[in-house]
Amino acid sequence: xxxxxxxxxxxxxxxxxxxxxxxxxxxxxxxxxxLRYFLMSAHYRSPMNYSNIHLESASDRVFYIYExxxxxxxxxxxxxxxxxxxxxxxxxxxxxDIDNLYDxxxxxxxxxxxxxxxxxxxxxxxxxxNDLLHTHKRISVKCxxxxxxxxxxxxxxxxxxxxxxxxxxxxxxxxxxxKALKHANVTEDEILQKIEExxxxxxxxxxxxSNAIRKDLAVVGIALMDIPNETTWRPSITLPLQE
Numbered sequence: 001x002x003x004x005x006x007x008x009x010x011x012x013x014x015x016x017x018x019x020x021x022x023x024x025x026x027x028x029x030x031x032x033x034x035l036r037y038f039l040m041s042a043h044y045r046s047p048m049n050y051s052n053i054h055l056e057s058a059s060d061r062v063f064y065i066y067e068x069x070x071x072x073x074x075x076x077x078x079x080x081x082x083x084x085x086x087x088x089x090x091x092x093x094x095x096x097d098i099d100n101l102y103d104x105x106x107x108x109x110x111x112x113x114x115x116x117x118x119x120x121x122x123x124x125x126x127x128x129x130n131d132l133l134h135t136h137k138r139i140s141v142k143c144x145x146x147x148x149x150x151x152x153x154x155x156x157x158x159x160x161x162x163x164x165x166x167x168x169x170x171x172x173x174x175x176x177x178x179k180a181l182k183h184a185n186v187t188e189d190e191i192l193q194k195i196e197e198x199x200x201x202x203x204x205x206x207x208x209x210s211n212a213i214r215k216d217l218a219v220v221g222i223a224l225m226d227i228p229n230e231t232t233w234r235p236s237i238t239l240p241l242q243e
Contacts, residue, residue: 003039004047013050026055029183031176033164034059040115040162056221056237062164063176063235068126069155070169071133101125101154109161118158125155180235184220191222195231198224215239 005012008019026035038058042048104121108114159165166172181188194213201209214224223236 003044004042007047007049009051010049029179030055030059031062031172031179033166033172034062034176036163037062037119041119043112043114043116045112053237059176059179059235060237063173065122065126065159065164066166066169066172066176067234068130068133070173072129073169075133101158105154105158105161115162118162122155122158176235180221184217184222186220186222191217191233195224195233199231 007013011017011019013020023035034055035058038055039048041054041058101121101124105118108117108121111117156165177188181191194217198210198213201207201213217224217233218236218239221236221238223234225232225234
């Protein structure tokens with residue numbers, strides 16, 4: 001299959017203008033799965049506008065997808081031995097809305113491979129899973145099995161058909177982090193040092209310095225995430241510089 005005509009920052013891509021590059025050059029900066037996600041975010045018959053911000057957005061999205069599924073995988077492995085096959089609560093399945101995702105998938109792919117709608121249809125189930133993972137301090141075994149079923153019967157199947165299902169969530173997450181570090185021209189040790197400096201600033205109530213550290217990293221595409229008892233980092237869309 002071929003995609004529609006490609007523009008670069010809304011300007012037609014052509015050799016005469018010199019505004020073209022190879023896939024090899026793109027995947028040197030962005031993960032191949034982020035490129036695949038970007039290409040499927042527009043219908044294959046439609047024109048496609050390539051820009052760094054669009055690839056950053058695709059990278060951010062695939063990181064979110066795999067991080068959600070990886071965290072769920074960890075939880076499922078912890079409870080794997082305690083879950084009974086018949087312990088599937090209807091309220092959990094209704095929240096995740098498995099059937100609706102599958103219907104959207106079949107309808108959209110049957111409609112001339114309308115992949116943008118399929119990708120958009122992943123948002124609600126992923127959000128529901130995140131809510132269950134992070135807002136329920138003590139998630140029940142039944143909810144764990146509900147998550148397991150949702151992954152195997154819906155999200156995992158959709159990602160597999162689209163070629164977006166990696167052999168290891170963890171490996172892809174690490175690769176996405178490595179791409180982000182290269183793009184930001186920083187090392188992970190340097191980020192961890194900044195996290196420590198920010199923690200010290202917050203303890204000393206130097207909030208302006210704390211905010212400045214977070215903003216400086218956000219400008220180069222590194223987001224700091226405050227979670228209970230610690231601060232972690234993840235790749236993100238670069239924050240525009242402000243005067």
